[in-house]
Amino acid sequence: MIELLHVTKRYGDKLAVDDLSFTVQPGVVTGFLGPNGAGKSTTMRLIVGLDAPSAGEIRVEGRAYRELAGPLHEVGALLEARGVHVGRSAHAHLLAMAQTHGIDRARVAEVLDLVGLADVAHTRVGTFSLGMCQRLGIAAALLGDPGIVILDEPTNGLDPEGIVWVRGLLRELAAEGRTVFLSSHLMSEMALTADHLIIVGRGRLIAETTVEDVVRQASPGAAVRVRTPQAEALHAELARAGEQVSVRAVKRDVLDIMGVSSRQIGETAASRGIVLHELTPLRASLEDAYMDLTCKAVEYRAAASAMPDETDRLGLAA
Amino acid sequence: MITMAAGRSSSRVGVVTPGRVLRSEWTKLSSLRSTYCSLLVAVVALGGLGMLFAAIQMSDWSRLELENPQLLAAERSHFSSIDAAVGGYRLAQLGLGVLGVLVVSGEYATGMIRSSLMAVPRRLSVLWGKLTVFCAVTFALMLWCALTAFFGVQAIVASHDVDRALGDPDALRVVVGTALYLTAIGALGVGLGALLRNTAAAISAFVAVMFVVPGVVALLPAGLSASISPYLPLNAGSAIATTAQFGGADRLAPWTGFGVFCAYTALVVGLAAWRLARSDA
Numbered sequence: 001m002i003e004l005l006h007v008t009k010r011y012g013d014k015l016a017v018d019d020l021s022f023t024v025q026p027g028v029v030t031g032f033l034g035p036n037g038a039g040k041s042t043t044m045r046l047i048v049g050l051d052a053p054s055a056g057e058i059r060v061e062g063r064a065y066r067e068l069a070g071p072l073h074e075v076g077a078l079l080e081a082r083g084v085h086v087g088r089s090a091h092a093h094l095l096a097m098a099q100t101h102g103i104d105r106a107r108v109a110e111v112l113d114l115v116g117l118a119d120v121a122h123t124r125v126g127t128f129s130l131g132m133c134q135r136l137g138i139a140a141a142l143l144g145d146p147g148i149v150i151l152d153e154p155t156n157g158l159d160p161e162g163i164v165w166v167r168g169l170l171r172e173l174a175a176e177g178r179t180v181f182l183s184s185h186l187m188s189e190m191a192l193t194a195d196h197l198i199i200v201g202r203g204r205l206i207a208e209t210t211v212e213d214v215v216r217q218a219s220p221g222a223a224v225r226v227r228t229p230q231a232e233a234l235h236a237e238l239a240r241a242g243e244q245v246s247v248r249a250v251k252r253d254v255l256d257i258m259g260v261s262s263r264q265i266g267e268t269a270a271s272r273g274i275v276l277h278e279l280t281p282l283r284a285s286l287e288d289a290y291m292d293l294t295c296k297a298v299e300y301r302a303a304a305s306a307m308p309d310e311t312d313r314l315g316l317a318a
Numbered sequence: 319m320i321t322m323a324a325g326r327s328s329s330r331v332g333v334v335t336p337g338r339v340l341r342s343e344w345t346k347l348s349s350l351r352s353t354y355c356s357l358l359v360a361v362v363a364l365g366g367l368g369m370l371f372a373a374i375q376m377s378d379w380s381r382l383e384l385e386n387p388q389l390l391a392a393e394r395s396h397f398s399s400i401d402a403a404v405g406g407y408r409l410a411q412l413g414l415g416v417l418g419v420l421v422v423s424g425e426y427a428t429g430m431i432r433s434s435l436m437a438v439p440r441r442l443s444v445l446w447g448k449l450t451v452f453c454a455v456t457f458a459l460m461l462w463c464a465l466t467a468f469f470g471v472q473a474i475v476a477s478h479d480v481d482r483a484l485g486d487p488d489a490l491r492v493v494v495g496t497a498l499y500l501t502a503i504g505a506l507g508v509g510l511g512a513l514l515r516n517t518a519a520a521i522s523a524f525v526a527v528m529f530v531v532p533g534v535v536a537l538l539p540a541g542l543s544a545s546i547s548p549y550l551p552l553n554a555g556s557a558i559a560t561t562a563q564f565g566g567a568d569r570l571a572p573w574t575g576f577g578v579f580c581a582y583t584a585l586v587v588g589l590a591a592w593r594l595a596r597s598d599a
Contacts, residue, residue, distance in 0.1 A: 049439045050432055051598040066439040069333040077436060085350065085430040092349035093433075099342040100437045101332035140433060144332075 001026055001179055002047060002148060007056035009042055009203075016042040018203040019056070024181045024196075026147070029174045031194030031211070032183040033290070039203035040183040041079070044152050048077050060148060072101050072144030078137035078151045086126035090117050090136050093125060098143055111139040116165075130157030138166070149173055151182040155189060167193050187290035191215070199290070214289050223248075223256040224265055227278035231255055234265075234274050241268060256282065334438055339447040342437075347421065347451055356417035357459060360410040360500070365463035367406030369470040375402070379478055398561045399482050400489050403471035404464055404496040407559050411503045414456055415524045418507020421452055423517040435599050445591055449508055456504045461497035468493050488561045495558030495572060499579070502555060503528075506583045512590035528552050544568070548575070555579030 002024040009017040017039045024030045032040050045051045047058055049065035058064065061074055068074050084093050094108045112118045115135040120128070125136065134157050141149055151170075155163045170193055174180045184190055190197060191211050199207040228234055231253050238245050244259040257265060262281045269276050332338070347353050375397075382390040422445075425431040438444050468489070472481040484490055510520040532550050535543050547553055548570045557575030570578060 045598075048436050050435060068439065071334070071439055072437055073332065075436075079432055079436075080429055083429045083433045085346075085424060085428045087350045087352060087424070087428075088346070088430075089349065092345060093430075096342045096345040096349070097433060097437050099345055100334050100338050102335075102338050103332055 001061060002150075002181060003057075003059045004043070004047075005057045005059075007043070007046060007053045007058055009039075009046055009051065010054045016203055017046065017053070020200065020203065020205055021056075022198050022205060022208055024148075024179055024198070026179040027174055027177050028195040029170050029180045029182065029193055030196040030198060031190035032181060032198050032200070033187060033190050034183075034185065034200040034206075036185055037202075038185075038200045040185075040200065041152055042203075043200075044077065044079060044150055044181075044183065047150060048075060048079070050079075070101050070144070072097065072103070072146065074144075074146055075148045075150060076141030076144060076146035077149075078134070078141045078154055080137075080152065082133055083140070084125045084133065084136060087124060089122045089124055090128075090139075091121040093136070094140060094143060097140055101144055103144060107143065107145075111142050114142065115139040131159055131162055134158055135162070138169070146178070148179040149181070151180075153184055154182055155184075187214075187287050223258045223282045224260070224262045225250070225278065225280045225282050226255045226257055226265060226276060227253055228255070228269070228274060228276050229253055230274045233272070234269060237268055237272050237274070238265070253277075334440070334443070336443060336447070339438055339443045340451060343444075343447040343451040347448075347455065350424070352420050352424070353417065356413045356420070357455075359413035360417075360456075361459060361463055363406040363409035363413065364404065364460060364496070364500070365406070365466050367409065368403045368467040369474060371405065372399070372402050372471045372474045376474060376478060394478065394480060397475075397480050399471055399475045399480050400468070400486075400492050400561050402475070403468040404492055404559055406467065407496050407500055407556075410460070410463075410500055411528070412525075414460075414500050414504040415507040415528065416521055418452060418504040418509075419511040419517060419520040419524060421448055421508055422511030423515060423520050426511075426515040427517055431599055441594050441599075442591055445512055445587075445594055449505060449587065452508055453501050453505055457497055457501040460500045461494065464493045464496045491572060492559060492561055495576065499555050499559050499576060502576070502580055502583050506551075506586060509583060509586035509590045513586060513593060549578060551579055551582050554582075 004020055004022050007017055007020045008015070020039070020043065032043070034040050042051065046053050047060065047065065048071075060068070065071060065075065084090075088096075090112060091108060094111065095105065098104070098108050109118070109121075112121050115138050117132065117135055117139065120132070125133065128136065134154060138151070138154065141151065149170075154166050154170075158166060170180050170182065174195075182193065191214075194211055197207070197209050197211060197214065198205070199209070226234065231249065235247050235249075235255065238247065238257065238260065246258045248256045248258075250256055262279050266276065266279055268274075379390055379393070382393070425434060434444050435441055438447075468484065472483075475481050482489055484493065507520070507524055510523050511517070514520040514523060528551055532547070532552055535546050535550060537543075538546070548568060554570055554575040555578075557569050558572040562569075569575065
């Protein structure tokens with residue numbers, strides 16, 4: 001368990017984390033979501049004692065990180081891909097970390113195998129790709145078999161196979177009862193991995209919620225797009241049947257219908273003999289729901305006119 | 319290959335101890351190519367240059383024996399086979415100072431320091447561990463080189479009857495003192511690396527303090543220069559690595575000078591420790 005109590009961190013004039021309080025529970029994957037510059041990485045550095053908070057208190061398993069006698073057994077963290085000396089081999093890096101806790105070489109070999117780096121264990125890390133560095137960082141995080149795993153943007157630089165592997169790994173770690181805390185600036189990534197969500201912007205807590213809730217909030221606005229040569233007839237049928245159905249004509253033969261499911265529309269059309277050329281549920285995307293939550297807090301927001309495409313909005317905002 | 323994480327029980331045993339930090343630092347030091355390069359420079363310089371120059375000197379003397387016996391006699395009277403043996407320290411000190419800097423600044427440059435401090439959150443252990451391992455390795459290696467150079471040079475210069483025994487006055491002090499001085503130089507490098515956290519800045523500071531400042535001080539009025547000069551790190555520290563007995567005004571006595579040098583090193587290391595413990599990594 002990780003607990004933050006009114007944590008504030010200033011770097012000079014800049015307020016990186018602003019009175020942040022939350023708890024990360026064991027047994028679930030907790031996503032730490034926010035645009036770049038929201039204070040996610042800073043918060044993670046504070047949790048593992050690399051930086052000291054300006055105010056407030058952070059406890060891991062009930063204690064301050066610096067008071068842990070064997071921290072690698074309590075907390076494993078991947079902060080940045082290159083937390084490794086590039087002149088050293090992956091094996092030597094992990095061995096040096098393991099030796100601080102008296103962890104044996106067998107465990108080093110085990111984690112190298114686990115992340116798929118056994119074949120390049122004795123190659124200099126400087127020759128590694130970003131994805132391989134991420135795998136090495138994950139190996140280092142798991143070295144002490146910790147109860148808490150903290151990962152900052154773990155899928156950065158990984159290939160699709162690696163991303164799928166990380167998602168599975170995180171789920172397994174949580175299923176084993178560990179506290180899993182990972183950051184991302186992509187809601188879509190979180191939707192696939194996390195259960196619980198902590199959303200921050202400008203160093204402040206915006207929401208503590210679950211992926212399910214965000215999805216649910218996103219759904220009411222959802223519409224179904226129907227393409228039919230008998231648009232007026234369908235409109236009339238639905239208006240007769242439904243209470244809260246609202247229909248918007250996009251084109252002469254295209255309707256966006258809200259308040260009724262695609263299944264009901266299809267059945268209604270079939271029973272009246274109305275021909276449908278298209279029947280597509282339009283989901284308000286998770287990214288949109290997330291943007292609604294965060295947009296007031298986004299620090300470096302691009303001008304709305306500069307956003308050519310909804311799917312790019314996050315990238316630009318970041 | 320992509321399998322489950324190991325169950326949660328097998329290796330949940332260890333706590334961080336000073337001894338474990340030492341082992342870890344030994345692994346770190348011995349797994350980097352830069353360590354071997356820098357140490358090779360120091361070993362060749364201290365272990366080899368003395369013998370090379372002594373051999374050149376002796377062949378020159380063999381020529382002078384026939385051509386200019388008076389000059390030879392004058393040279394012989396000034397020659398110290400002890401100083402000749404350890405003279406290579408002048409080059410070795412650069413290699414060791416740079417290695418000392420890299421031992422710490424390399425971690426900051428690559429981000430390794432974050433991994434180090436996450437594993438050992440009682441941060442000073444990391445600095446003491448690094449210093450201990452680095453100083454032990456340097457001292458052992460440099461003592462071996464100094465002894466090798468000493469006996470090698472004595473064998474070479476025996477042909478002209480200027481060889482000395484390790485039991486002769488100053489001989490043992492210079493041999494051991496050279497190794498001590500080079501170790502302290504390396505420790506100064508470690509301190510500068512930890513204090514400045516940047517390779518270029520720390521190496522510049524090292525070169526400036528050791529080799530540039532003496533030249534600048536020499537520009538001062540003679541009286542002022544002479545009273546400052548003995549306390550400069552290079553002059554103070556290297557007094558232990560030579561048989562030359564300078565008058566009290568020019569140079570400090572060997573152990574006094576070395577003590578002054580150690581005080582400078584302790585000051586830098588102390589500031590570095592303060593910064594490490596107090597500030598964000």
